[in-house]
């Protein structure tokens with residue numbers, strides 16, 4: 396990876412202004428950027444001096460800076476507790492500890508990767524993102540549009556009482572997932588995200604009472620059928636659909652517990 400011009404931004408305003416120029420690129424952990432076909436970056440904008448690498452906790456939510464490493468999220472006891480271990484489960488398969496020490500939550504979301512374990516889980520958790528100019532919005536809406544020339548500053552996770560579970564299927568440890576599923580359930584609703592289809596994760600919803608009445612097997616079949624799948628070197632569309640049903644059923648059983 397070659398960088399023609401590099402700026403360590405001293406403020407978010409500076410980062411945003413620089414990012415309005417054509418061919419400027421915001422640097423996350425650079426784990427993906429350095430592999431991308433665009434080997435020459437005209438103007439790289441480094442956010443590492445802006446204090447965006449912290450996890451702040453309030454009574455109602457977690458405010459996670461865009462430069463927080465995946466590893467910091469993985470080892471956060473508060474986040475582990477709040478997500479019933481689902482966040483740790485979603486992250487622990489990603490390459491290795493050294494890699495997760497560098498890769499950031501901001502880069503993981505802005506990359507909008509189809510294979511993303513991170514986006515799959517955060518969609519099930521109904522996370523919000525904060526853009527410097529665009530303000531706070533649902534990750535679900537952001538996933539469709541991307542950051543454009545804006546700068547992602549934070550990811551917000553609500554602490555709203557819910558149960559959460561995550562599962563993925565990989566051919567080999569540390570490889571990209573063939574399919575990834577996350578389910579999160581509150582007293583009123585159940586939310587499911589199916590990712591690595593291999594395209595980007597989609598969200599499915601049900602009223603909790605309806606999901607309980609249908610039971611995990613029927614609900615999982617319905618959800619798996621509602622989504623489209625593709626084939627690639629890791630698996631066929633048919634296999635992905637079948638595995639999505641299995642994972643969704645298991646996760647629903649865990650999240651809904653005594654209800655079903």
Ligand SMILES: Cc1cc2nc3c(=O)[nH]c(=O)nc-3n(C[C@H](O)[C@H](O)[C@H](O)COP(=O)(O)OP(=O)(O)OC[C@H]3O[C@@H](n4cnc5c(N)ncnc54)[C@H](O)[C@@H]3O)c2cc1C
Pocket residue numbers: 420421422423424425426427428429430442461462465488489490497498499500501502503504505506508510511512513514542545546547548569570571572
């Ligand atoms: C070999 C390999 C295997 C991987 N396997 C998996 C896997 O199994 N599961 C999984 O979920 N992920 C996987 N990933 C993705 C990885 O977890 C990260 O999501 C990815 O590396 C991007 O994070 P980064 O911090 O390196 O971002 P970068 O590579 O630095 O940036 C990625 C993109 O986001 C933009 N960007 C970064 N931060 C911001 C910001 N604050 N505002 C606006 N734009 C921004 C950059 O300009 C760039 O376009 C893998 C990546 C690699 C390289």
